[in-house]
Amino acid sequence: MQVPFIDLAVQHEDLWESIEAALKDVFGKGQFIHGPQTALFEEDLRRYLGVKHVVGVNSGTDALLLAIKSCGIGPGDEIITTPFSFIATVDTIIRAGARPVFVDIERHTFNLDPNQIEAVTTPNTKAILPVHLFGRVAAMDYLTAFAHQRRLLIIEDVAQACGAQFAGQKAGTFGNAGCFSFYPTKTLGAAGDAGAIATDNDEIADRCRRYRDHGRSAVNPDAFDMVGFNSRLDALQAALLRLKLPDLDEANDDRVANAQMYNGLLAEAPVQCPAVPEDRSHVMNYYTILCENRDQLRAYLQEQGIGTSVYYPVPLHLQPCHLYLGYRAGNFPVCEEVCQQALSLPVYPGLTRKQIHHVASAVCAFYGVRV
Template identity: 45%
Template sequence: MIPLLDLKAQYAGIKAELDAAVLKVLASAQYVLGDEVVAFEREFAAYCDVKHAVAVNTGTSALHLALLTAGVGPGDEVITVPFTFVASVSAICYAGARPVFVDVEPVTLTMDPGKLEAAITSRTKAILPVHLYGQMADMDAITAIADRHGIAVIEDACQAHGAEFDGRRAGSIGVSGCFSFYPGKNLGACGEGGMFVTNDDAMAKTARMLRDWGQEKRYHHVLKGFNHRMDGIQGAILRVKLRHLEDWTNARRANARHYSQLLAGSRQVRAPVEVAGRRHVYHVYAVRSHDRDGLERSLQEVGIQTGLHYPVPVHLQQAHEDLGYRKGDFPVSETAAREVLSLPMFPELTPAQIEQVVAAVEQEAHVG
């Protein structure tokens, strides 16, 4: 069996380092925030080339705090995309604002700047592009539009640790950026975790208070805050993993190149495209097929796991019917939702496994 991802293989490769880091936290009894989290914040900020990083308990919490620190609240609108994980939209709702969707580009499946300006109204407070699958949205075009209208851009970089746009790291271009450390992410905790990053001193200060019950100092609550704090053990684990992230990213990129070379000219699928000037970090390797469901079944039958990211766009989810969108409103997102299929992708994936996956994909095409 070839898994979609293999967290056990990752752990086996760094077991001694991880075990020692966890035991160090247990001995210190700094279970919530603490020295390891502070050190991880400093190291992750340097990795992203930003001044501040504020560690939280999930990527969703990072998005929530980013919106609040940008002044988003009830009555405001935030523009994002429907082809994303639902947390991008849920965070907007948590802030009391209304999500407004624009469709994605057909190649990158990230926010289409050509459709952005028409969605802006007097109530638009922020734009939330999603760096999907490990590739950044067109940040130059998006920020140019936002700047003309005086609107904040918040990067949903939850799938894009280490991705770049013209040499600039994900999270460093907008007023803030948000990362998830869910276990399956390129930089994943052994549990949950997230990070808010920014170059703005005031936003960082506010985010630190909001994540810890709005406290400026212990028992002095300046703001109505939340319990969004990162655990000490996760901070220690993520410090260890951050030291390996570039090697893992290079392995992912090499695996993606191998896939794409073998799939060139495929009758069954279209490989993902890495746009010039954008460093794709391949959180997932999502191909597209007109018979996605049939391909998924055939690969499963021969022991190859796949993933669906994402089969139902947010505007068609029952939970968000209240937004008033209908089928057909965002045709590029809806087509992608019918076609995308994530093939196995993780740093430890071998060339032989990739060749086995591609052979199974092409066998399906031959049978079909």
């Protein structure tokens, strides 16, 4: 049996007619940039999140960069974040001229350890950038309280957690700005690159809108009052995202149900399975286990026709381009160990019970235990 790590085709099977109609609408109007579909998607997502502003951009990477710069962060400033994430989390900090400051992660959540933040806070610290990794919301109760006490900004990386919530509040709405990626494999995925910034702050929203369009003035479209970027969300991606947004919660529930089934089937296997909270604080963008002999297990699963992925084999502080920051192996032992043990299994909506059982059975067989 073949079980791909992700099957994007099956996720769009029921939407083909709607997708075709949306594409015809965009092509018929001929407004591909700043068209009505982009504005409509921004409004739909704004209502879904319950915020004042949503600014559509061309990627989750640019969402982070524009949010950081729109918060007034630049050279000489520090942002506290995690060493266990996709490289864009840190590179956007660096591109803004600021310095990333890492803290280790929690083994059971994969998110930054909030208890380590105070020790690295300095007069140069301007913000905390939590990543809601794999779909699990970070400890936002502690982080928001600490940030308020120290007068720090919070910029959330919600790339893997659109639709997740913490204490009934949507991820991406706790801080000064929430940054979303709609890369095709995300919980809400486009047919290419796309992203958005959510904020309740009028000034941040205004700066983000100007930054995304080359710094164009909101008053005079022929004037450019800041040096900006070409970071606009195109109408084709916005149209598809509008179609998929109403089904986001159901799709996330499917991911969680798949994860719960895995946890039951893998109960006897010598692996650490992710906790599956029932309050949507984890939407399982990725179902990631910790296991011994990770690379051998992955090769064995591939032989069984099962796709897997490793997020992330090299921690950010040990990436060659970040060595100038001065971190070395051993600085963040939990993160470094997790990078050697983490393996993500298929969990996408549309995965069948038979496929899940096949994956779990193969994992158990590798370790010599029964499902």
